[in-house]
Amino acid sequence: MNNNAMEKLKNFMGDRLLTEIDERVSYGYDGSFGQYLPDCVVQVLSTEEVQQTVCIANEYEIPLYARGASTSLSGGPLPVHGGIVLDFSQWHSKLEIYPEDLIIKASPGVITGDIHKLAESYNLMYPPDPSSSSICTIGGNLAENAGGPRGVKYGVTKDYVIGLEIVTADGKVLKTGGNTVKNVTGYDLTKLIIGSEGTLAIITEATLRLIPKPLDTRTAMIIFDDLYTAGQSISKILTSGVRPSKMEILDRNAINKVVDYAGLDLPREAAAILLVEVDGDPDVLSKELDIVQEALKKIGVDDIQIASDKEEEARLWQVRKLVSPAIVTSGYTKISEDATVPLSKIPDMFRKIDEIKRKYNLNIVVFGHAGDGNLHPTINTNMRDSDEVGRVEDAVEEIFKYAIELGGTLSGEHGIGTMKKAFLANEISDDGVLFQKAIKKALDPKNILNPGKIFPEPGEKRLVLQND
Amino acid sequence: MNNNAMEKLKNFMGDRLLTEIDERVSYGYDGSFGQYLPDCVVQVLSTEEVQQTVCIANEYEIPLYARGASTSLSGGPLPVHGGIVLDFSQWHSKLEIYPEDLIIKASPGVITGDIHKLAESYNLMYPPDPSSSSICTIGGNLAENAGGPRGVKYGVTKDYVIGLEIVTADGKVLKTGGNTVKNVTGYDLTKLIIGSEGTLAIITEATLRLIPKPLDTRTAMIIFDDLYTAGQSISKILTSGVRPSKMEILDRNAINKVVDYAGLDLPREAAAILLVEVDGDPDVLSKELDIVQEALKKIGVDDIQIASDKEEEARLWQVRKLVSPAIVTSGYTKISEDATVPLSKIPDMFRKIDEIKRKYNLNIVVFGHAGDGNLHPTINTNMRDSDEVGRVEDAVEEIFKYAIELGGTLSGEHGIGTMKKAFLANEISDDGVLFQKAIKKALDPKNILNPGKIFPEPGEKRLVLQND
Secondary structure, three states: OOHHHHHHHHHHHHHHEEOOHHHHHOOOOOOOOOOOOOOEEEEOOOHHHHHHHHHHHHHHOOOEEEEOOOOOOOOOOOOOOOOEEEEOOOOOOOEEEEHHHOEEEEOOOOEHHHHHHHHHHOOEEOOOOOOOOOOOEHHHHHHHOOOOOOHHHHOOHHHHEEEEEEEOOOOOEEEEEOOOOOOOOOOOHHHHHOOOOOOOOEEEEEEEEOEEOOOEEEEEEEEEOOHHHHHHHHHHHHOOOOOOOEEEEEEHHHHHHHHHHHOOOOOOOOOEEEEEEEEEOHHHHHHHHHHHHHHHHOOOOOOEEEOOOHHHHHHHHHHHHHHHHHHHHOOOEEEEOEOEOOHHHHHHHHHHHHHHHHHOOOOEEEEEEHHHOEEEEEEEEOOOOHHHHHHHHHHHHHHHHHHHHOOOEOEOOOOOOOOOHHHHHHHHHHHHHHHHHHHHHHHOOOOOEOOOOOOOOOOOOOOHHHHO | OOHHHHHHHHHHHHHHEEOOHHHHHOOOOOOOOOOOOOOEEEEOOOHHHHHHHHHHHHHHOOOEEEEOOOOOOOOOOOOOOOOEEEEOOOOOOOEEEEHHHOEEEEOOOOEHHHHHHHHHHOOEEOOOOOOOOOOOEHHHHHHHOOOOOOHHHHOOHHHHEEEEEEEOOOOOEEEEEOOOOOOOOOOOHHHHHOOOOOOOOEEEEEEEEOEEOOOEEEEEEEEEOOHHHHHHHHHHHHOOOOOOOEEEEEEHHHHHHHHHHHOOOOOOOOOEEEEEEEEEOHHHHHHHHHHHHHHHHOOOOOOEEEOOOHHHHHHHHHHHHHHHHHHHHOOOEEEEOEOEOOHHHHHHHHHHHHHHHHHOOOOEEEEEEHHHOEEEEEEEEOOOOHHHHHHHHHHHHHHHHHHHHOOOEOEOOOOOOOOOHHHHHHHHHHHHHHHHHHHHHHHOOOOOEOOOOOOOOOOOOOOHHHOO
16 A cells, blocks of 8 residues: 555554554454455544545545444455455444434444444334344444344334435545435435445444334244245235234254254254244234234144243244354354345245255255345355355355346345345346446546445456355 | 427327427426426337437437426426426326235326225235325326325335336436345445436336235324424324324414315314324224323323214314315415424424514415424415515525524425425535536436436526526
């Protein structure tokens, strides 16, 4: 990196400019693959520091990689072209609630779980709840438009952000949106920036919308003999008149991983289990679960267990939370996909994944947010076994293509990052890529904001696995 | 307009190219002000016809104005620079429901109310419900990101669109989003295009998300002695734990207009009334209204009437629907604003409007979507009385500036169009205008898509009233 640039950074960042190799190395990876080495790291604590850093990067054309807690599963924060990592994880100084306005204002490094706690202490709720919420930052959630199990009823991160403060590629500080839920003044930059993976601007503050916390929840576990019926039951429940607040599925493989990992009492022989939560007034929750039960009876499903108390309910949700750790500890590398399909196509997707699993002889675990068609087919693989890695590549490609064929998407909530960019045009077409690139070029003409993400580079044909 | 261009349009549009003055004249106005004359009108019925028209406009650099049912209150479809009007109102051929996927696909000319009816016939609901829903088109709703009374619980148009087909300024047909609620593949063009007022691309199809229709509704009318307490009660209700599905306010002036117009039995002496609807399971609705009542008691409000049956409930909502017609027929020109403020600032906004009304000696009626801070201060004025029009200008400017000062916005749901562009920079700053213009320029470099909207033209200082 240019010495003058480094000197300038040093001048205002002091000790919070990290340049030693051992420091830099730990900023080179995330929850996906690959290890890259940034030239330096700045641990920013204010909008002014971000702005000054961006101005230097703009002047010297240095790549800028914003980073929260590095839990990304798509390579979002990876410094693939070196340059400067903006470490936001230390900037958690602002977390303010305005209960009368039903909003929270937060700096980018605030942990998502702390937002939940603050909202709940006022009997309010911030619905987005990615699995990593106890460690991930709101900044990362905003960059990737994180989802979570409540998406089926409450939507995703984007649905709860009404305003941002951003720093543009040329170092200007802008406000987008504001403190009101409705706002149609000019283009909706808030919703454009959220989910743009740090490639259009850098977020330095967010205004989040809250809703009243539901009075109570109840949870049912539905046990299936075959995967196809499990898939079918999802549409059936969602058209029964009830709006579940969560609807998560685990296939046999996932169930057994959790049983092995945590010794929980679950039906090992089931083809799948579906966990359904309803929320709202306690007086109607049983009635709602009755409606769900009635709807399922019509397709011959009657093995339903309703949690009798809060402990049992917590245990059921613990099962879902343990799937990822169970897969990670069961060995080798975990490749998490999040192809998403229309609700009526979930049975087809299950059937296809089963077919692919056998065709390529792979260990695929399927679980995910069934209620919005967002499945997480997850593969355990040995990265040193190049034959197996090749089969993984083929399998993942086949899953992507089938999801698109069904009217679905490459990514429901993880983002494109480095992991899926080779397949971008499959979904949005070459013209679509050009249209999106025109926006990128207009807002970041020197390509300094998170370069190497979302858009495929020339000749890129496969997953990052084999490009490394 | 260029003769060759006209000839080319004639070739494929035939009778559906309108060029006579008496035909063109009726495409020159909308629900706001001003009368403009397009060079011609094409009554498009397919994506191909839109695409061909755009290609011709692009080649000859002719302004293109997309138009639905012309109910816009902000000048959205006005052909301010002549050119071609794309009349979408005849293209209502596609209205398809996929109940298992909880989606509807619609062509741009479909009436919003027909979407409601189709969804409800499957026990589903499409929540956005602008007052004009029985006559407006979904295309116009998409262009303006229309709101409506259910916004407080269910959000606005943008929250229910998961995919679009669009024609870009250079005549390419693109799909954005898809058939899934979650999608983070590349930039969120769907949400960028919706609400961009026809300035970034032309929408030719939309995929709308549905939700289960709530089982029942109940409505309460709350009567206030003073406007400030009415404002206060809104936050109070929204933090009580209940989520009302509608929350509409009418001030004394609005109440009396409706009484005069329709002879309804309403408290003429009240400072304001608030209509609150709750929806969901019938067993909890009374309980929820009890919670609302308890919350209001704490601030000394106890004049609450709960509709005892469906007829009474319908009558109460009829009151809200009649406000606009009542104002229109009471004489002169109706100027509808939709400045929106954070919930806790509603009492301040009411106080300010009252002050402005007296200061400028104007007839201002206040009503609107109280639950999301979206007020409609509406002025009746005689456009031939230039002194009064001057006072209206000053009053409106003061309302805009105060809304922004309170952390609110110029426009909650009507859009900027021609009506508010002079004030755009007040809200989003000069740098913000440049950032938005960069997007516009990247996607429509020849400025053929709805030119003259959103962005102020040089020297533009006041409302359109005095620019005409």
